[in-house]
Amino acid sequence: MKVSDLNNLPEFTLLSDSKESDITGVFCCDLLSIAMGKAPSGSAWVTVMANVNTLAVASLTDVACIILAEGVAFDSTLIDKAREEGIAVFKTDLPIFDAALLVNNSL
């Protein structure tokens, strides 16, 4: 599925857009140290860790998008930074597992 296809799921709200890319899997982790080493490139990364370093890890690991779960969101500064760097970010009120499952079932 394409990143933009997530927009068709009512559970997800787009915070920052990116150039179109494929989602090839789902990855869940809140520890940035682990995400840095293990997030597969092209994956949809589901996390509740929403700080500037989340963007850095997403950019360096080439994940397809960040999905902020549990109603967590970036503040406007971070959304601007995500847009500037072309990183797709969605938010959802779903828990991490349910958000990941929904994406996985849509792959």
Place this chain on the structure above:
Amino acid sequence: MSELMELNYTVSNEDFTRAGEASSDVKKKLKQLGVSPDAIRKVAIALYEGEINMIIHAYGGKIKVTISENEITLILADKGPGIADIDKAMQAGYSTAPDKVRSLGFGAGMGLPNMKKNSDKMDIQTEIGVGTTVTMVINI
């Protein structure tokens, strides 16, 4: 071996908002040079972990990246407190990071192991009270 490019960066003390600037910049340059995505990812991870370590533990430091035809060398030098027990520091899960760092999602004791895993050669020179220099080589 012919050297294609040398890049230098300064990492500031305690500035988590700027962590990753050097890694991002190196990543962009390697992409422009047409280096393989696998090697770029290894460099980006190894360097980012190094940047974070210098911010958490060593009051910042200097990074020198040398790109040659067959390999990329990352030298991270700081004037921090030094590493008391390298064997322990290399164990996944061992960490001396303070709680405020953990609340940002770091400090899980994965930094040095991740750096080792993503480099083809790694060397650590450290002296208590003087500083640490980590050299990593990634084949391309």
